[in-house]
Amino acid sequence: MSIVEQLRGALVREPVLTVLVAAVVASLTPTAASATPPEQLNWGPCPVDVTEPGLECAALDVPLDYRDPGGRTISVAISRLASANPEKRRGVLLTNSGGPGGTGLSFPAVLRDLGLPQEVLDSYDVIGMDPRGVGHSTPVTCDLTLLEHPTNIPVHAPDAAGVEEEAERVRAVAEKCGASATAPLLPHITTANTARDMDRVREALGESAVSYFGISYGTYLGSVYTAMFPERSDRFLFDSATGPNGWDHEFARSFGQGFEDRFPDFAAFAAAHPEYGLGETPERVRAKYFELAARLDATPSPDGYTGPAFRFATFAALYFDRELPRLAETWQALDTGNPVPLPDPGDPGPVDPSIPADNYLASQLHVICNDSAWPEDVRTYQRNVELDRLRHPMFGAAGANITPCAFWPSEPLEPQVEITDEGPSNVLVLQNLRDPATPLTGARDLREAFGDRARMVTADQGGHLAYLFLADQCVHDVATGFLVDGERPQRDLAC
Secondary structure, three states: OOHHHHHOOOOOOOOOOOOOOOOOOOOOOHHHHOOOOOOOOOOEOOOOOOOOOOOEEEEEEEEOOOOOOOOOEEEEEEEEEOOOOOOOOOEEEEEEOOOOOOOOOOHHHHHHHHOOOHHHHHHEEEEEEEOOEOOOOOEOOOOOOOOOOOOOOOOOOOOHHHHHHHHHHHHHHHHHHHHOOOHHHHHHOOHHHHHHHHHHHHHHOOOOOEEEEEEOHHHHHHHHHHHHOHHHEEEEEEEOOOOOOOOOHHHHHHHHHHHHHHHHHHHHHHHOOHHHOOOOOHHHHHHHHHHHHHHHHHOOOOOOOOHHHHHHHHHHHOOOHHHHHHHHHHHHHHHHOOOOOOOOOOOOOOOOOOOOOOHHHHHHHHHHHHHOOOOOOHHHHHHHHHHHHHHOOOOHHHHOOOOHHHHOOOOOOOOOOOOOOOOOOOEEEEEEEEOOOOOHHHHHHHHHHHHHHEEEEEEEEEOOOOOOOOOOHHHHHHHHHHHHHOOOOOOOEEO
8 A cells, every 4th residue: 555545544654564464564878768759648537546636647658678768668657737827837746655666646636635835736737657567557466465475564583583484485475576477577667767767757748857756765766866867857855765775675674773763752652641551651661562572472462463563563653643542552452452443444445456456565576676686695684683683672673684675586687876966956855853664864874975966854753754744834834945946955954
């Protein structure tokens, strides 16, 4: 499930566990990438499962392999929320909803409904896109069931033997991806190729340059685009940065740090609400975490919560403040032996049967496993798990655990795009200080990689995502001013 789908139901979290099954969560130059002219876009109604008012949709054929621009093509689906004020329109604002694997056709309307200011909506045609391999673009599958691979967040490893056991499971996942019906597409579903697709979209829209707003993984996609096509980049706004290397092995390990950064907010909340019975002080709430985890490691709850599921459910709920009361209720139920309250699943809306059921997880695996070379030796993960268990005892033994990328059936086709300070000074990074999913350390690394190309605004608040998602007027004003007027702080700013 993508951020877009979850925000339809009033801003839920990125892929998170529901109870039990843990359903959370040779480089080309710009000239070569544009060797053949793009087709004309034919705007029309959006697919039946993209019903947001004001949106129109189109499809664009792009090369599967940009090294062979005249070869096989795949389809990329895009949407447009057009400016209603031609006098104020200054161009297009491409967007990405994160993931990777998140659908994006609805995202322009979601941003509007979240409160994207009217002056921004007047300034741009806001463009959504299902990235290659995702949703209504030519989708990929691994033919996975939810029980086979419920989440792409690594799971807690109790010890070295647990890493070995997980290695057998994720090896089977990687093998299924390599044998699926869409396996011929597998090596080409990458961030760099999605950036090349974005440039094809730019051409098809008739724009000499584009602006961009990306959240979470979308910060890495935008970074890659503006590194590959700096002269075609206008104003680039990133919210909650993954860092300059995207979702690689070290980024997965950073979930341990992110958990530790964010957990004090929940501990303070729980301590301030004695009705939950989780501890009278934040320190006692933290102790309760380890107590419950150990208890569930030894004996799962009657409704199926294991220690790893408990740890992951806690991590997932830390994404957004609105989830903290539900998390406290979950802890309380597990502590007292009562059934864990089930969340209201809401109305999922229409479903397009042409999109594989595992598309989100499969396309996410394709991107993160193709983008970088992951360690292949199980012993590397065993060592990292033991190290991170000490460094970040709450979640480090999960973030460092082995994933299907260790056994991926394809090697990266090209080196990672390097994020550097070469190009216009046109990047603004927004970052909460206590983000569990994209910790502050990654944003700092990205800021350093961009050098004088970027400025960073940090917000003294917890959770994932800042602009439009949390009520920090300082962040809101700086981000809006950047998109509308191009104004940006002279130096990094702490809100």
